[in-house]
Amino acid sequence: MVIGETGQQLGVMPTYQALDLARDKGLDLIEVSPKAQPPVAKIMSFGQFQYQQSKQKQRKSKKVEIKIVRLSLKIGRHDLEVKAKKAKEILDEGDKVRVELILRGRERQRLDLAKEIVQNFIAENFPQTKLEQPLKIQGGNLSIIIAKN
Helix, strand or coil: CEECCCCCEEECCCHHHHHHHHHHCCCEEEEEECCCCCCEEEEECHHHHHHHHHHHHHHHCCCCCEEEEEECCCCCHHHHHHHHHHHHHHHHCCCEEEEEEECCHHHHHHHHHHHHHHHHHHHHHCCCCEEEEEEEEECCEEEEEEECC
């Protein structure tokens, strides 16, 4: 099955005849669908075909981003629920979430409480997610990265 350069169907023809037709127009014969019965070939420029394929591939791929949800040591129950809802939305979009808790001043002495808040937040709201990065402590910052399974 041969398709012309403007998209019209030229019908079923032998390969040598389709190649001659493409050469007469100064174009290439490209097999578009080899598994079809009969195989489908299109008369077009090979460079243009490669360009369209690369554009199509770029459209399909989505870059995964890491978005941050910040907690604090003195965060309230309702605020935790709001943060969890926002994190779920981010995960549903296909991105990863970094849950961050920043300790300021004297709060740094309560590292055990901070760990507990972050771990409870993850355990209660995201039991089906996988940990991309375990709980990491750098100075007064605690962070953990989660992603959807």
